[in-house]
Amino acid sequence: MTEAVETKRPQDAQFEVPEAKKQHVEEKHDHFAKGMAPIKPEFIVSVDVSKSASYNDDEAETGERNNDDHKSKRKNKKKGQNKNREVKQNKEEIRLCPVLIDPEDSNECTKEKCRNTHNIEEYLAQKPEDNEGTCPVFEAIGYCPSGLKCRWLKSHYNHETKKLIKDLDLMTKSKESNYEVNKLKQELRFALQRNRYELGVSKEIIKELDIQKNITASQNGASMGEIDSSSTQDETKEKMASYIEQPFKISEKKKLDLRGAKIVSPLTTVGNLPYRRLMKTLGADVTYCEMALATPLMQGTNAEWALPKAHVSEYPGFGIQIATNQYSASAKVAEIISRETTHVSELNLNSGCPIDLLYKQGQGSALMDQPTKLVRILKSMNASSGDIPVTLKIRTGTRDNKNTAKALVERVLSEGDTAAITLHGRSRQQRYTKQANWDYIGEVGKVVQDWNNKKEDDKERSDIQRTNFIGNGDVYNFEDWHNAVNTDGIDSVMVARGALIKPWIFEEVESQQYLDKSSKERLEILRNYSNFALEHWGSDEYGVALARRFLCEFMSFTHRYIPVGILEKLPAKLNQRPPQWKGRDDLETLLGSDNYKDWIKISEMFLGKAGDNFQFIPKHKSNSYE
Structure with a gap:
């Protein structure tokens, strides 16, 4: 259960302490004053913070090169980012043709040179052993869109009838409250790719702003080469007479x-x-x-x-x-x-x-x-x-x-x-x-x-x-x-x-x-994320690999949380570097690990064992223990 922790606030002093003396007292008694997180002594494994990770979240999130990294390379090989890290996941060696994912659809492949297999029995025979338990996607929406490719196939496939199991009631409910939106239709995407999408109001707005830009440039003494239109200044001003009022005022938004x-x-x-x-x-x-x-x-x-x-x-x-x-x-x-x-x-x-x-x-x-x-x-x-x-x-x-x-x-x-x-x-x-x-x-x-x-x-x-x-x-x-x-x-x-x-x-x-979230509660949050990821990317081998990769990306942040219950005072600040610490149980210690291999280990609790082909390289070198 989550335990609420009251905020500790200093009481008003009964007498005024000189500022210089205050500072001296803090320096003498606050053993966490030098940028260290205030962890209780019984949970500290080592006070050496030199080995703790130093994060540059802005650059790490965008994948940018750390320009200062080469300067510190000799001093500490585990600082900075893993540059040019590979994020693509390997695909199946033998892939089932998409038209055969659900045997009941009875579709036939129309491609003359399809590179995928059309032999269902052969495909199922070479598939890795299914993960234990019930498919999270099936549990959520009543069927599994990954079909025969699902890594939990045995939980929703009848080998005797050779049909996928479907929960029609749950399917109906999920269509009402559990679905994704803002999907661009394929024909519209093709129209954009071929520059055939018919625009309406934006055409006129662009013309209007072109005219305004040209007028401004002309008034500022810009040369005609800096003006977008080939029109003369008089012609440009004449076009301004055809000003189009905005179709939506802010009050209509x-x-x-x-x-x-x-x-x-x-x-x-x-x-x-x-x-x-x-x-x-x-x-x-x-x-x-x-x-x-x-x-x-x-x-x-x-x-x-x-x-x-x-x-x-x-x-x-x-x-x-x-x-x-x-x-x-x-x-x-x-x-x-x-x-x-x-x-x-x-x-x-x-x-x-x-x-x-x-x-x-x-x-x-x-x-x-x-x-x-x-x-x-x-x-x-x-x-x-x-x-x-x-x-x-x-x-x-x-x-x-x-x-x-x-x-x-x-x-x-x-x-x-x-x-x-x-x-x-x-x-x-x-x-x-x-x-x-x-x-x-x-x-x-x-x-x-x-x-x-x-x-x-x-x-x-x-x-x-x-x-x-x-x-x-x-x-x-x-x-x-x-x-x-x-x-x-x-x-x-x-x-x-x-x-x-x-x-x-x-x-x-x-x-x-x-x-004070318990380790089990925090693990449940990661489980929910994993289930949502499978619903979004799919429960086949490729979708599971994507879910695992992004779960590890998520844990590259969540592992930095220091449990409230092991802190001497609240709150711990982000710029305070923690000493090596242990949790109140083994799971809490594992959730706080900065070793990316432990993140993969945690992912296996929800997504099954990571295959030999799975690749994950953390953003920060400090998480790369080889």
Whole structure:
């Protein structure tokens, strides 16, 4: 059972202690003052923290090269990232033709040179031995889409009748409440790939913004070569007379109220559909897909269109985040999403991503240095996204000690109808080093608050919905969350690493206390994730390998959690490095292991034994024990 742990707060002193003496007392008696996590002595195995992992989450999540790694290579071979790690999984040596997955379908293969086998008995004879227990997918939805390829086949296959078993009642129930949404139809994807998709409103919006851009460039003394259109200045001004009013005003958008909402940040790699679905079961109100790039979406790329898929439980409260550097691309993508998806609560523009690849292309946080372009992109999205509200995510700026977010937010508020603005309290240059600047987040929040108050007082604009303001950065417990939300101007908090390391963080936010999850409860969370992963990727050999890989990616964060019950004081901070510790039972010790081979061992509890062909290379070298 989860044990609630009361927060220990220091009582008011009866007399004033000089500041110098306070500092001396802390240095003398606080044996955890030097960046060590406050673990009780009886659980410490070794106090040497030099061997503990040093994480760069920002670069690790994006797969970027650690530019400083080569400098420290001689000093510590286990620092930095595993560069160019292979994430592809091997496929079956003998593959069953897809048309034979369910023998009852009685389909025939129409390919002249099909490379797959059509002999069911031969395929079943060479399959690895089935995993023990009942297929998790069958238990969830009443049948198994992987059919004969399922790794738990014996639990839903009648060898005498040679038919798959199906639970018709459960199948009916699952169709009502357990399914995935926002899937792009195959014919639409082909139309995008062949550039045959018929666009409507975005065409006109792009023309309008082209004219505005040319007028601005002309007024600023730009040469004709810098102007998009070949028209003369007079012709350009003449075209402006055909101005098209935006088809959707902000008041006609879906209402977006994020005040007090429990929000999970968009997360690369680990923020997949099974993880988001898990977080909904643990109290999250709002989730976002992994950042999708606008150009591949326009081109109908399979991998990119897999990102906006969501579980029906995520809606309402599901947002699609896109990155782009062109208003033409954002307008088209916004129109496609509004027309072809059914379960989207908001469309978020990523103007905070720090990775070099996007920054050099003018995307992500690079847009903060190009406010005019950023505003045009927001306008194009607002005009083309139908009734889906548009939101923005930014950082404090691109460089340290030069915050530009406040001025940018003032301009965005005055020139566009943005339903919400999220501010990560770090600069691009800062990445994840140093703590997030919540004082500055509060200052920007006050700007948004004042703007909302002015709109309420303006009778002509009182029907326009307010702009939500969300803070982001260094929220790892319920106290961090409530301290932020109780600050004037901040409507809610977006949680990233805090929700990865401790997925039940929103349960703590709700109860306003630390929860001492037992090892069995934490294992059950991983089991639920595994089951959701199998439903999403499939229970065949390839799907199980994907589920195992992403479960290990998830555990590369969850293993960093230090159980509340073994801490001397609360909370443990993320920048405090733990000494080697043991748990209160063997399972708790195993769940805290930083050896990726132990993560694979844990995965075998739910997904069966990892085959010889399974490959997993952790993000960080410190997790690679060979």
